[in-house]
Amino acid sequence: MDSLSCGALAASQFNQNEEFYESSLNEDDDSNQRSKLRIRLPRHPKGKPDFSWDIARNFFKTETEDDFSNDSPSPASSRLSAMPPKRPRGRPRKLNPDGSFATNHIPLSYNIKTQQYNRRYATEHPRNLIPELCRQMYKQGWMSGTGGSMTIKHEKQIFITPSSVSKERLLPQDLFALDEHGNLLDCPVQEKKLTMSDSAIVFLTIYTMRDAGAIIHSHSPNSVLASLLEKGQEFRISHQETIKGIRKGMGGERYSYDEMLVVPIIENMPSEKDLTGRMTKAMNEYPLTNAVLVRRHGLYVWGKTWQSAKAQAECLDYLFNIAVEMRRLGLDPAQEPSGEHGITDC
Numbered sequence: 222m223d224s225l226s227c228g229a230l231a232a233s234q235f236n237q238n239e240e241f242y243e244s245s246l247n248e249d250d251d252s253n254q255r256s257k258l259r260i261r262l263p264r265h266p267k268g269k270p271d272f273s274w275d276i277a278r279n280f281f282k283t284e285t286e287d288d289f290s291n292d293s294p295s296p297a298s299s300r301l302s303a304m305p306p307k308r309p310r311g312r313p314r315k316l317n318p319d320g321s322f323a324t325n326h327i328p329l330s331y332n333i334k335t336q337q338y339n340r341r342y343a344t345e346h347p348r349n350l351i352p353e354l355c356r357q358m359y360k361q362g363w364m365s366g367t368g369g370s371m372t373i374k375h376e377k378q379i380f381i382t383p384s385s386v387s388k389e390r391l392l393p394q395d396l397f398a399l400d401e402h403g404n405l406l407d408c409p410v411q412e413k414k415l416t417m418s419d420s421a422i423v424f425l426t427i428y429t430m431r432d433a434g435a436i437i438h439s440h441s442p443n444s445v446l447a448s449l450l451e452k453g454q455e456f457r458i459s460h461q462e463t464i465k466g467i468r469k470g471m472g473g474e475r476y477s478y479d480e481m482l483v484v485p486i487i488e489n490m491p492s493e494k495d496l497t498g499r500m501t502k503a504m505n506e507y508p509l510t511n512a513v514l515v516r517r518h519g520l521y522v523w524g525k526t527w528q529s530a531k532a533q534a535e536c537l538d539y540l541f542n543i544a545v546e547m548r549r550l551g552l553d554p555a556q557e558p559s560g561e562h563g564i565t566d567c
């Protein structure tokens with residue numbers, strides 16, 4: 222392509238009635254073919270062409286008459302192949318080794334990606350939102366190995382993730398929908414053989430006891446380690462800035478930096494469905510808590526909205542990590558700071 226000089230372009234005939242120029246290019250080697258090049262150039266303000274090479278590159282059409290009449294590449298087309306290929310509009314195409322785009326190839330990953338967003342629903346509808354958030358939480362290590370689950374309440378419908386599904390590949394149509402009484406409203410197609418998350422009964426318990434709009438169940442390593450820091454039934458931490466991200470119950474009030482944040486811990490059960498009794502007891506004993514740790518399992522955290530649930534889940538995970546690291550350094554995360562720089566011996 223570099224052999225196509227501005228001089229060749231200058232020899233082009235300017236077609237006054239068209240927006241492109243037709244140029245004849247003499248082939249100088251064995252073929253003696255003449256290939257017509259169609260070059261789209263912007264009109265000069267005075268009606269004359271602007272032969273700037275940079276502009277010509279941008280407007281250059283990559284087809285020649287040879288391309289339409291003969292499948293074998295001509296010298297002209299081989300020169301043209303040095304040009305950056307024109308990106309086809311619409312769906313992404315596979316890039317061929319010669320730099321052109323395949324016409325009918327749709328990568329598998331693209332099919333999955335498009336299905337992850339269902340245009341029938343708004344972007345923040347639970348059918349689109351839950352798969353998106355699950356992908357984020359999978360990357361955070363909260364939902365690896367098909368673990369973890371999530372639910373969002375939307376217009377008196379409760380959307381819940383399926384069980385034993387890789388959460389990073391969750392699709393909008395994979396969700397179950399229940400009414401507020403737990404009656405099934407919608408489920409995935411039978412061919413998929415999906416079952417509702419084992420957490421569903423725990424979710425319904427939390428929805429019944431709290432005015433929550435969303436609940437996240439995380440298998441985060443930090444939450445599991447935090448549940449093992451204390452032998453008792455409470456995780457405690459104070460004097461951390463991130464505590465201010467945690468709310469007291471469903472109201473708008475937040476914890477202050479120097480308050481003691483307490484997250485109840487319940488013992489795990491062989492089946493997640495059997496956690497309901499212990500969850501109910503913990504929520505009754507800690508009426509302001511928005512989270513419950515399940516020892517050697519993970520965390521349930523909820524909020525008035527999905528944004529609140531997500532933010533509190535992130536703050537808690539941060540605090541769990543801080544507490545674990547403080548213990549590793551011999552510091553007590555629940556101890557009120559004193560002494561120089563607020564650091565005391567434990």
Ligand code: ZN
Pocket residue numbers: 368369438440493518519
């Ligand atoms: Zn679980």
